[in-house]
C-alpha cells in the first residue's frame with residue numbers, strides 16, 4: 376500500500392464526513408497519500424448517502440464518471456462505502472462492474488485491509504455485516520477540521536427510532552453509544568491540541584447512555600465535557616424531540632460552553648402525519664418543549680428539518696405545518712420532498728401527493744422560512760455578538776465566523792483574527808447570514 380494515492384468523495388451527513396476522515400486516517404496510516412483529483416488517484420473512494428432518492432442518484436452518477444476513468448487506468452481500485460453500500464451490498468458489485476469493494480459504515484476502520492485484499496487477490500467483494508457490540512473503533516485520533524479550530528466527536532451510532540420514512544435504522548443499524556472513557560480521551564486530546572469548538576455527533580445524540588458508567592446519560596456527558604480546559608463551545612446534532620428531557624433543557628444556560636442552539640427536527644406540524652411518521656410526539660408536545668427551552672434561554676436558536684408531501688398529507692396537514700412554523704419561528708430550516716426509501720414502512724404507503732404539488736408546498740414553506748429568517752436576522756442589527764473566527768469570507772476580503780447560535784457572520788476588522796473569539800457588532804441582517812464589524816484594533820486583539 377506504501378506510496379499509493381487515494382481520493383475520497385463524500386455525500387450525506389456529518390456522520391459520513393466523519394467516516395471519510397477515519398477512512399483517510401487509516402489509509403494514511405497504511406502509507407497512502409491523499410490527492411484531490413480523481414484522475415491522479417490509485418484508489419477512488421465514494422462515501423455514499425441514501426437518505427433521499429436524489430442523494431442515491433448522485434452517488435451513481437459519480438460512479439458512472441469513475442467508470443470512464445477506470446477504462447483509461449484499469450489498475451485503479453474503486454471502493455464504495457456509506458449507506459448505499461450497506462443498502463445494496465453484493466448487488467452493487469453485480470450492477471456496477473467498475474466497483475471493486477463495497478463496504479458498510481461498520482467497516483470503515485478496515486478500509487486499508489479491504490483495499491489491500493482487493494489488490495493482492497484481485498478479488499471483488501462486499502463487507503457489509505453489521506457489528507452490534509463494540510463502538511471503540513469509532514475513535515478518530517486527533518482529527519479536527521484541518522485548521523485545528525473545530526472538531527466533531529461521534530458519540531453514538533445507529534438509530535432505533537424507525538421513523539416510517541427513514542432508511543437510517545436499516546443502513547446504520549441499531550443504536551450504540553460509545554464508552555464514556557474513550558469519548559473523554561478523544562475530546563481531551565482535541566482540546567489539548569487547541570480545538571475550541573466540539574460538536575457531538577449521532578443520529579439521535581440525546582439518547583446517549585454510557586455503556587461503561589451506570590446511569591450516565593447525555594446531560595451528564597455535556598456537563599463532563601463542558602469542564603474541559605480550553606473548550607469554548609460545545610454543540611450537538613441531531614437530537615430527537617421525544618428525548619429532549621428536562622435535564623437536557625436545564626443544561627442550556629447553565630453550562631458555559633454549551634451554545635444557545637438546538638437542531639430539533641419537527642418534520643411535520645400535523646398530528647396525524649406525525650403519527651404516521653412514527654415520530655412519538657404531537658405538535659403541542661413539541662411546542663411545550665420549545666417554550667420550556669425559551670423560558671431558560673430566551674434567545675436560543677431552534678432549527679429544524681421538515682418533510683412535505685408525506686403519503687396522505689392533506690392540504691390541511693400542510694397548513695398545520697405552516698402554522699407550527701409561524702408559532703415556533705425557526706431560525707433556519709432544512710426542507711425536503713418526501714421520497715420513498717427501500718425497506719421503510721412509508722415506502723409501502725401510496726405516495727398520494729403528486730410531485731408538482733410536493734414542489735409547490737416546498738416553495739410555499741421555503742418562502743415563509745425565508746421571511747422568518749430575515750426578520751430574525753434583522754432583529755440582531757445593532758447587537759454585539761461573540762464570534763468564533765473561522766477564516767476569510769467566501770468572497771474574500773472579509774472575515775467569516777459563527778455566533779454561538781450558529782449564524783454565519785461576515786465582517787470587517789484588523790488582520791490576524793483567524794481562530795479567535797471576538798465581539799462583532801452586527802450592521803446588517805440578511806436572509807442566510809449577518810454582516811458586521813469588529814471594532815477592536817490590532818493591538819486589542821494581540822494580533
Ligand code: SAH
Nearest residue numbers: 540541578613640680681711712713714716
Ligand atoms: N437523525 C436525524 C436526521 C435524519 S436524516 C433526525 O432524526 O432528525 C435528515 C433529514 O432527512 C430528516 O430529518 C428528514 O427531514 C429527511 N428525510 C429522511 N428521510 C426522508 C425521506 N424518505 N424523504 C424525504 N426526506 C427525508
Ligand code: SF4
Nearest residue numbers: 534536537538541543
Ligand atoms: Fe431517521 Fe427518525 Fe432515526 Fe432520525 S430519528 S435517523 S429520522 S429513524
Ligand code: F3S
Nearest residue numbers: 387388424425426458
Ligand atoms: Fe445519509 Fe447515511 Fe447520513 S443515509 S444522512 S449518510 S446516515
